[in-house]
Amino acid sequence: MTSAEDQRKANGPLVLSIDAMGGDRGPAAIVAGLAAFARKHRDVRFIVHGPEAELAALIEKRRELSGACEIRDAAGVVSMQDKPSHVMRNGQNTSMWSAIDSVREGKAAVTVSCGNTGALMLLSMVRLRKLPGVNRPAIAVLWPSRNPQGFNVMLDVGADIRADAEDLLKYAMMGASYARNGLALKRPRIGLLNVGTEEHKGRPELKAAHELIAAHADRGEFDFVGFVEGGDIPGQRCDVIVTDGFTGNIALKTGEGTASLIGALLREAFAYSPLSRLASLLALTSLKRLQARIDPRRKNGGVFLGLNGTVVKSHGSADATGVAAAVELAYDLAQSGFAERLAARLAAATEAMGADASQKEKKDGTDP
Helix, strand or coil, rough: CHHHHHHHCCCCCCEEEEEEEEEECCCHHHHHHHHHHHHCCCCEEEEEECCCHHHHHHCCHHHCCCCEEEEECECCCCCCCCCHHHHHHCCCEEHHHHHHHHHHHHCEEEEEEEEHHHHHHHHHHHCCCCCCCCCCCEEEEEECCCCCCCCEECCCCCCCCCCHHHHHHHHHHHHHHHHHHHCCCCCCCCEEEECCCCCCCCCCHHHHHHHHHHHHHHHHCCCEEEEEEEHHHCCCCCCEEEEHHHHHHHHHHHHHHHHHHHHHHHHHHHHCCHHHHHHHHHHHHHHHHHHHHHHHHHCCEEECCCEEEEEEEEECCCCHHHHHHHHHHHHHHHHCCCCHHHHHHHHHHHHHHHHHHHHHEEEEHHHH
């Protein structure tokens, strides 16, 4: 597979693979998002997947995309209602399958899709394969926080509802790598989400994961702060929050719903009376700053970690602003050589864990 690093060495343009048919708003929103991104990044090229005639008509209307897009004709569409197993058996002619295969073939550095999360994850695992040592890939998102970098990394948020202690250790390793490359943190602080911060609390796999992550902190070049609670997700105590996909997905959807509720309540409060409407005008600059901080569209995109290739999952209902943010995230990861660095980190961690297990077995076999 051709890496982003190889592409840069060859002085060729960075290429991103775009599933144009996966979102709730249709291909028009995807193409509009690409155009918005292309205004800032003229040197990036796109392979856009979907019905050729429909996409060509949309792309021709966008001057920013002139000469930047190659269309791969794919008549099939993966709907949000499709079962992942059905897509795996019958989805060869879909835009999602085609978009993933562009990364698999080395034609593009990152895949971006707004489509069905379960189908996208299953296709990505089968077509790209998991990295050695990874049992369960994870989806990582950036969560607004009070930390200086403005965001925390949280994973898993829905790739797999289960996770044992070794899975959670791998999530910590992958999350630390993402924080280094995505947030420029040299030594990220890792927290393990639990129902309390005391070491005796939580399920057995969480207690085992606590020991494993603590034991590998120095080797993984991160600091482990121990158990954290839900209130620490947007807080300052850690930079990376590790949890299973069931808990993480509920937390993510709750956070998105809360942000939407706060926005609606603020609009309602400022529309209450003429005086409150005047107050909203006086506070307009501050309100816009607040909106930018809590608007999920502006940091849209979950990254699939643990695969032989990078996949960015945009929110299904993303508009042009959200799509542009997801493509921006894909661009940043490709530019940093994230996939190669993550693979190297995981390989080193897997080798170290194997050596530790071998030493333990040897000791258990010789000690009385």
